[in-house]
Amino acid sequence: MTFRQIDDITSADIALEISADSDGALFVEAGAALRSVMLEVAEQAPGAFEMTFEVGAESIEALLHSFMDELLFYKDSDGLLVTPRSAEVDCDDSGARVRCHALAEKIDHAFHRFIVDVKAVTMHRFSVRHEGDRWTATVVLDV
């Protein structure tokens, strides 16, 4: 697990620091962090299926925000918990794109024990940093 909750940023919401050794891995970890904030158990429900989706944005920072927002969208619109397995990120002068391979599970209250719902990914202190061989993001979730 390469994410941790930070306690001194907000009392009402949940702040996370997520890190990984590549940009793609950072997106996968961000998905795992989101899941761990919402769910008590890490196991996948039976019947999980593979899916692929793409998101684009003007920068890698905006891309991570849109990517996490997309995961929340699947949860609310389709009742799906989408957990990224791998992600390929492309950035150039025209913008950034991520192609994500994920496992999707239908929310099943007999199986999934929720802690709290995440309403949104805020822009408060939101950042993506690349230092040496480490990618790090700070994310505050509205719950």
Next chain:
Amino acid sequence: MHMAKIRENLRRISEYCCEIPASARKGMRVPARIYGDDALVASMDEAVFEQVANVAMLPGIRKYALCMPDGHSGYGFPIGGVAAVDPDEGGVISPGGIGFDINCGIRLMATSLTLPEVKGEIPALVDRLFARVPSGVGAAGELVLKGSKLDDAMTKGAGWAVRNGYGEPEDLEYCEENGRVDGADPDAVSQKARERGKNQTGTLGSGNHFLEIQVAKRSGVRDEKTARAFGIDRDDQIVVMIHSGSRATGHQIATDYLRLFLSVQRRYGLDLPDRELACAPLYSDEGRAYFGAMNCAINIAFLNRQLIMHRVREVFAEHFKKSPRELGLRLVYDVCHNTAKLESHEIDGKTHKLLVHRKGATRAFGPGMRDIPDRYRAYGQPVIVGGSMESGSYLCAGTASAGQSFFSTVHGSGRTMSRTQAKKMFNGRDLQRGLGERGIHIRTASFSGLAEEAGGAYKDIDAVVGAAVGAGLCAPVARLIPLGNVKG
């Protein structure tokens, strides 16, 4: 360069109010005022003062950036933040001054039941409510709102529910804005927002959302005349409180426009210290679009609480085998917490049309003001202050002296502890057991979530309401004691 802590500039100007002068930080256009006595202000974390100082930098802000006594740190605005901006003076609208849960709010229902009549019934009643009112993550309501039906709901709010058989026409009279705001523009709502919230109307949600059966004990009534006018008219009267918002529709609308404002704000020369304060002039294409979309979410939240109240009426009717009318199940009032509304306010003897952002704050119109139901006008607007499931809540009334805060007051207890700290400190199942022993029956969709909402994670509601009353922001009417709670 080291930036001094803004808190060091705080000076007390009265027993219940402190001020940070506009000179404390470059960019502040007005002073920031934080309401609370010494203990409450001392309990606020540093981010509250940073955030309210940032709010003071909003273009068009008038008089003060404000933080209510239940203030705690959020994003953009602190929770409990209030700012009135003048759109004619370049005043901006900011999603961070409203929150993602647009029109999160509270409604209070009165009943003709009394504690002796329901005492043994509370566990069964709470169980029935838990079964009938969808709560928690992934819960879907009975209605699916799409296409033109959704457009209609977004413009008509609680009225849509009443017209479709979910309530009584008189319910609308007892909602802030009569349960629907003008200016809703469904064309400004993205397909994504429409799709994301389509199954969620009529659901409670999670986090601090709740549905609670309470008792107004005679000993807790602070103003008998006003309590009677509001419908609290018998000893040990049972009431029901509903706390929920616009659900995923509102969350996505806020997200969509936060992104849009971040991309256009420089074009308007706007550069604020927190990206969650991203904004646009209200009188700009983007500002108007967000205002139109936000008003849709405000109406969806009114509709949501109306649908939940309808289910509560059904459950009580089934349980007691009497009609809702026989059980006296009437709406006392419905208040909004997270909105930006165009209101008329007097500044230095002149009336201005201002856009009042309230994020975790309640409108509190004083006696005689328009927009208060006729039955209540002489007493002031009912203000419902939702406390924790352990400590209780308050029914208050608006006051003339709340003009100082653009007629705004507290909305709840306010957190003192982060969610992580609360989970370390409390255990959800132990909490449920302990509260049960004290006669408070809890049903929850999440025991971890329950621990995060423990009473010990919140400020003392009596101190918070005491400070609001001391500052003249509202007047106490009745203290409400929890008996049973459905936690989202």
